[in-house]
Amino acid sequence: KAGVTQTPRYLIKTRGQQVTLSCSPISGHRSVSWYQQTPGQGLQFLFEYFSETQRNKGNFPGRFSGRQFSNSRSEMNVSTLELGDSALYLCASKIGQDQETQYFGPGTRLLVL
């Protein structure tokens, strides 16, 4: 089975712009989660989607949003980018049950100038 894929892998934006990141989960996985990784804050949970519904959300401002499509692919959007949004954004998928293992993609590295 193919793993979790994320596009694009690298992105450079300027402050005030918006960005959309994409994630395709492992085939058959219906849950997709997003995490932000920064040197200062480490790995932080953004949100989780299951069957097109957001089930859980982390402590991030409303500028961070996401959605999931009927084929389980997910996108996350960050509006009005700030310098502090520079990070590695990781997507993870699992079949859907609570404490199953999450499998991660390679990440999208976002640099905000």
Added chain:
Amino acid sequence: GDSVTQMEGPVTLSEEAFLTINCTYTATGYPSLFWYVQYPGEGLQLLLKATKADDKGSNKGFEATYRKETTSFHLEKGSVQVSDSAVYFCALSRAGAQKLVFGQGTRLTINP
């Protein structure tokens, strides 16, 4: 709330040395526990996991035992290799939370 604490790094060892990376957690109920590894420029790879007390997870020579009495999940390997150089993350997942809570990561460097 839930939290994971890992030993501070970086950790530098010589090849064939014994490795221990400490991990303790705080969580209600009975979380599942995980070790993930991140190689330079890559995402996270699952290394091993344990889902209940006294379970031992193992993979690629690494082991960790779920100790509920000490709320710990320490990672060990008997003989490390240069290829083990990476950042290691301890994490937990609690029932009903649908998310992983990570420790701060421990950077491991193995010298030949």
